[in-house]
Amino acid sequence: MMNGFFPMIDLELRPNRQVVPAGTELWRVHQSQYAPDQFNPRLADIHFDGGRFEGTVLDPYHSLYLADTALTALAESVLRSRPFERPHSKRTIPYRTVWQRSLSALRTRYELTLVSLVDGKDLAAVCQDSTLLEDESNYARSRRWSSEIRAQAPDAMGLIWESRRNRSQFAMVLFHDRCEHGTGGPLEVLPDRGIPDLGSRAGRERANEILEPLRAEISEPVWP
Numbered sequence: 001m002m003n004g005f006f007p008m009i010d011l012e013l014r015p016n017r018q019v020v021p022a023g024t025e026l027w028r029v030h031q032s033q034y035a036p037d038q039f040n041p042r043l044a045d046i047h048f049d050g051g052r053f054e055g056t057v058l059d060p061y062h063s064l065y066l067a068d069t070a071l072t073a074l075a076e077s078v079l080r081s082r083p084f085e086r087p088h089s090k091r092t093i094p095y096r097t098v099w100q101r102s103l104s105a106l107r108t109r110y111e112l113t114l115v116s117l118v119d120g121k122d123l124a125a126v127c128q129d130s131t132l133l134e135d136e137s138n139y140a141r142s143r144r145w146s147s148e149i150r151a152q153a154p155d156a157m158g159l160i161w162e163s164r165r166n167r168s169q170f171a172m173v174l175f176h177d178r179c180e181h182g183t184g185g186p187l188e189v190l191p192d193r194g195i196p197d198l199g200s201r202a203g204r205e206r207a208n209e210i211l212e213p214l215r216a217e218i219s220e221p222v223w224p
Contacts, residue, residue, distance in 0.1 A: 020111065043060055071211065075211070156178060
């Protein structure tokens, strides 16, 4: 629940829900120091640094970003602002983007009720438009609205939206304080399905195979 440190808006939200069934396979790119099913304990700055839908000191939930496929998870993590380049008309992903990072496969242990931000009517239901998902310059606003959605949809365990970097596929975020369950955490790790070290030669090769349909490739490391 919200801590109530700042006033709520005077708009009535009518969030649409989408249920992710138990047993659904999902994917995640994360820092290798975290377990595949571990929520990120980092809280974002209220006004500046932090992810689009991370918690803040005013609404201190931990977050866990996921995607519906391995390709979507990689695209959401490494393709931001990457242009197509000569001579091969591909997008080159700097090695530092994947250093000390992993790609993990997980499966939902139980149903997850998420607020849908997938299309125009979903966004209108929470008094927003595509700017909520596409504006790269004002994540603080998105975090503020995530808290407002949480306040007006107390059953929501997270959010789901269309991936910007792999259209027609989906990205999502879970809220740790809404995913407590008697049978344990919301996700079960699927061993031997992911890439434990994206920065290794074998990891880069496998990741590049996955990224090939989006014409993207992780570069070789350049050591000083």
